[in-house]
Structures are given as structure tokens and as C-alpha cells.
Amino acid sequence: MIKEKITIIGGGASGFFAAINIALNNPEIEIEILEKSTKLLSKVKISGGGRCNVTHNCPDNNLLTLNYPRGNKELKQLFALYNVTDTITWFEKQGIKLKIEEDGRMFPYSNDSQSIIDCFLNLTKKLKIKITTQCEVFAIKQNLNSFEIKTNKGIVISNKIICCIGGHYNSGHYQFIKNIGHTIKEPIPSLFTFNLNKHLINKSLQGISVNNVEIKLNNFNLKSNGAMLITHWGFSGPAILKLSAFAAKELANCNYSTNFTINWLGGLRLTEIETLIFDLQKNKLNALPYSNPLNNLPKRLWEFLCSQAQINNDITLGSIPKKQLIKLAEIIYRNEFAMHGKTTFKEEFVTCGGVDLKEIDFKTMQSKLIPNLFFCGEVIDVDGVTGGFNFQNAWSTAWVCAMACA
Template identity: 45%
Template sequence: MNAKYDIIIVGGGAAGFFTAINIAEQNPKLKIAILERGKNVLEKVRISGGGRCNVTHACFVPNELVKFYPRGEKELRGPFHQFCSGDTIEWFEKHGVALKIEDDGRMFPTSDSSQTIIDCFLGLTRKLKIEVLTGQSVQSLFHGENFWKVETHHETFSCQKVVLTAGSNPKIWELLAGMNHTIVPPVPSLFTFNIKDARIKDLMGVSALAHVRVKGTKLEASGPLLITHWGMSGPGILRLSAWGARLLAEKNYQFVLEVNWLNDITVEEAMETLKELKQEHAKKAVSKKSPFKFPNRLWESLVLASGISNETKWADLSKKQLTDLANQLTHAHFQVNGKSTFKEEFVTAGGIDLREINFKTMESKLHQNLYFAGEIVNIDAITGGFNFQNAWTGGFIVAHSITAS
């Protein structure tokens, strides 16, 4: 059986639906189908942002927005000038979904439910008569003279144009490699660090604004650091994992993490503060209360790690103990042995080589009428709504290119 369409979109996720809806709105005459290999569509949308769907980020300047993308910074500058986060807000509001900004800049539906986004997309595909076909795992792609043939386990589809929005699907990457596209091997991005260390053993849930660095490299980041039962997480760690995705994979996730619990305070400045505290609180126990902006439990742990007992008074601190404490505060070294996936929001660094894509149209430079959007290309971002913004922007540009041609 050979089903004929104008456009076949492979991948029923955020980028696939956004592309299909935008094409159909701009040209309702086109016959469009979305092919999804799984039983359900929009699964990543469902679980993202803890089930609330972090739609985008309140960064509205393209040249600023690109800085959140470890891979794709240069290439996304042009696309973001065509469709940026402000356009995303406008698009969703026009389609009945109001968004709100949280303190950290992340944007969610006012309903606080990803189901709102899913219902919006499913409603629009029904209204626009876009066919959504599940259980369709693509097995081959064939480019004829002026048509494409897409074969799944169940049937064969022919169409004028193909849009690949299949995320980090190894099978699709393999097919593309067979069509001479270069695939940058995928490695995990956005992961947390596994650390077994007495200093953080019983501090699960403790958070501090810290500066983190991978020892012996230029890799560093700042942000809230969260201590978990398996090690360290939080925005600061996730940022480091995204920017260091390739390097940390090469190290097999075995490295030394240097933590400055005081964020931007140097060891010399910390030493000065500790000397002042020694004068001011001479008769008080050192471990009693944290003099810095992080929890007492963390302070107690760092005091003990500096060889200072719970009973020791400030006045009794030796020069060595002061030096050790200043170092624990600003240069604490932790051995990292492995990683854990960050929630279910698994993001990979890797995909189609960016040099093989025309970013004005999102069309393949090697094959006419073949387009890409979303995570299938070698673009990924730190956490905070940026990966979805890449999907919306890519989908919009593909739709514009297809309907304008």
C-alpha cells in the first residue's frame, strides 16, 4: 500500500507537531501526516518541567538567547531573529494558551500543566486535518527525482517533502548516515554527578549558590548547587554538564570537581572574613551557626572537614585550621565517579552536523526537500526552556520555507 501525501513529518514530538501545525495554517491545501514510532505522541512534552512543560525562557534578545546553547550558538543567531521567545509567547496566546514567567526566567502555561500544550496541539491537528499515525517506525528513506518514499514496518508513504523531527533516534541517524549526512556521535548532556563523600553524606536537599569547576580544564559554571543522595545536582551542575558534555564523556565521567561554596569569593577574601569572625565571636563555637549564605548543616560539615571539632571556639582556631576552612569553603575538591540522568528530561549532544544544514530554511544541503527541526540536529541547550525554543524556532522556519517555495 502506498499512501500519498504532500508532507511527511517523522517524529511526533514538540518540533514535529509545531512544524505540521504551522505548515497547515499557512497552506491548508497541503496533505500532511505525522509518523510516530511509539504508541503515544508528545511524550517529552508531557514529562518536561516536572509535568508542567517549560515552554520557553524569558530571554527576548536573539544575541543573548544563543548563549544558552553549548552547541548551536553561532547557527541559531539567524533563526532566532526570525522566531524568538517573544514570538513563541505570542503564538501560544493566539492559540489559547497563556504563559507565565517564573522568577528564574522559565516560562510555563498558566495552568501549570503540560496537558494544556498537548491538548492545544492535538486540537489543532484535528482542526487542520493533519493525520497523526502512531506505531510507524521508519525503516527506510528513498529520494527519487521529484518525490520521497518513506517506508515503515507497516506501509510505504510517498510525498514531495520530508521533515525529520525524530529527536535522538539512532535509527533515523543511521539512515541519514547512509545518505552521506555526517552524524556527530551522541553523548549525554544535562546530567548530575555521582559523588560519595563524607562531607555531603547526610546533606540531601541542602542547596547553595556555588561556583563549580572541573579541575585541570577551563570548564566552569555558577548557579544553585543541590546536594542529593547520589551526589550533586541543581542548575550549576547541569550547566557544567551541558557545556562539558563531550569533554566529560571523554573522561568517562571520572574527574575532580572543585566547588567554591561562596560562589565568587576568593580564598584570600574568605581568610580575611574568618579572621574577623575569630575576633568578633571569640567565645562562640565555630560550628554553631553559618556566617555565610548557606545552610548551617553544610557549614557544620565543612568545619568538621577542616579538623575543627563541634566544641572548638573561634578564639582557639589555629592558623592551619583557618587555612583549611578557607580552602574547604572556596576550593573543596570532590571526586566524581559517574553520572545520573537528570529526571526524565534526557537531552543528548550530537546529531546531524550543523555544516550540512541551511539555517535560513532548515533544509539539508545534501538533499533537496529534506528538512530538520529539534534535537535531531547537533544543537542542545542548558535546562530552562531553551531546548523547546530550538524546536519551535526550527519548526517555524521549516514551515515558512515549505509554504513559501
């Protein structure tokens, strides 16, 4: 009897996860992974600073989907089939227990991405999954009952294809998918930090992190909350990265040059900040302003904000005129900055864009245009914020696809 053959294009997170789960569920299928580079699972290796942030401790599927600027609606359907809890159980079953960090990120106890790689490589060996490296796919063609896959190593014939080539800003990456008839949403970067143009704040306050700010891109009506880090070139940290993902398209369209405002006290209203400042004055009439930061703002940031409001440290809080205190409140509430370009965050980039979600059936990850062609992972127009969400997309799409194929 001739065995059914499934070819997986791409030896990354989703490719391996799909291959292993098909083999675990149907040993009768012949599976081959084609990987263009010499290295397998190279992103897994460097992920999470070499520790691999496998997923995020978020068992609630509705909350989980809020971390995906693109694909939110489709992922609801997908996570109903395979979610974070399933991921944790899967890895545990393979002997890899995941630990939860304070911010919800989940890593292997080993703190080493190599344990995930070893687990995948051991399983592929045990399950007799064929792996061909240095094998780049250029084109695919569908015949009556099979596909012809054109590679630099010749033609591979297969009954099904699972395309797991990941994301890339270069649209040429997706050319063979386009050529077979699929729509590709323009690939652009997501997850980056904001650059400023030689701003005084970077010179004087680099290295300071603020617990809870609100950043607003007023031109686009987009905002985010959370911790922020002042770097020597601009701003970074969770609130900035989240905003870069949710505003990826708008920021690309304006060439990463736009104004934004920071509310240094999270989402507090202007009147609330004014009240806090007046109370501070009332309670510390004879104190010097710089030694009394408002609401636990970092001391050096507080000094910086006071000096922007022309409040010096040579008069007591009690003698600062009301007008100046109102100006300080306004600066804290709506501090304006201009973005001048972006910087990749620790090389941890993700692609916004990819295969149009309308052309994929999320119950199986099968193409709605070409039967027996499937897509998993970052190649589709789904991306998440940092914290393990991108791998969760890889695991969920791959598992759902594997069940459909097996």
C-alpha cells in the same frame, strides 16, 4: 491539480509545530505526520514534571543562545527569525497564556502539559493534518521530484520531508539519515547529575542546597556557577546540570570519572574568603564556630567544612590558630571531589550530538546536501540546558522550516 505533499517524520514537539504552522500558512499542502509509537507528543506530556516548561523568559537573543552548549552560533541566526517572544505570542494566540516563574521558566497557566497537547491535537484536526501512528520510518530515498519513505506500514511518497525524530544515545536511531549521506555527530547524554563514591558529604548533608557555588572541572578548564543540591548519591541542581551540558563530551570521554572542585562561596577569591573568616573571628572572639556560619552558608555545611579543617566546636573562634583558619578558607575555596559516574536528572535527558549543523541551512532548516529534506528539533546537533531551552529550539527550528515549506 495534484497537491504538494509534505511528510513529517516524528510526532513530537517539533513535528507538530512544523505541521500546524505549514497548514496555518498554506492550506493547499497535504501534510502527514508519521509517528513510530502509539503515543503522540509523549515527551511534551511528561516534560517539566507534567507541567511543560514551554520556554524561558529571555527575550534577548544573544543571552538566549548562551544556554546552548552546541549550536550557539547557528541559533543566533535562527532566533533572529523566531524567538521566545514569538513563542509566547503564538501560544497566546491559541488561547494558552504562559506564566513566568521566579527563575525565568515559563509554563502554561494551567500547570498542565495536557493543555499544550490538546491545543496541538485540536489544531491538527481542524487543519486536516493526517497522523499515522505505529509507523516507523526505516529508510528514505530521493527520486527526481519526490521521496520514497520506507516504513513498517509500506512506502509513502512525498515531495518534501521534515525529519523530527528527536534525539537518542543509540546511534542506530539516526541510521536512515546517515544512509542518505548526512554526518551524525556522535550522540551522547547531556543534562545529568554527578555521582560520588560513598562520600561522607552525601551521608551527612543530603537534601541541603547551597545558593551560589562555583564548580570547576580543572582537567577540562570548564566551570559553572549557581545553586547546587547535595543528594544522597552526589550533587545535583542548576550549577551541576549546566556543567554536565557544557562538559558533556569531555565527561563522556573520561567515562564520567574525573576530579572537580567546589568553591562554596560562588566566585569569591581565596583572599576574599580569608578576609571574611578573619573578620568573623575578630567580631565573634568568644563565640563557638559552629553557630556562626560564614556568609549565610547552610549551618550543617559550615559545620562540615569546619570539621574538615579540624576545627572543633569546643573552642571559641578567638582561640583558633591562624593556620587553621587559612586551611578552612582553602577548603571553602577549593573543596576537591571525585566524580564516579552520573545519574539522569528526573529522566529529563537531552542528547548532545545529531545531524551536523554544517549540513543544514539555518534560514530554512533545509539540508544543504539533499534539497527538500528538512530537520527540526533535537535530531540536530543542538541541545540546551534545563529551563525551557530545548523546547524553544523545537519551536524555532519548526517555525522557520514551516515558513520555508509553506
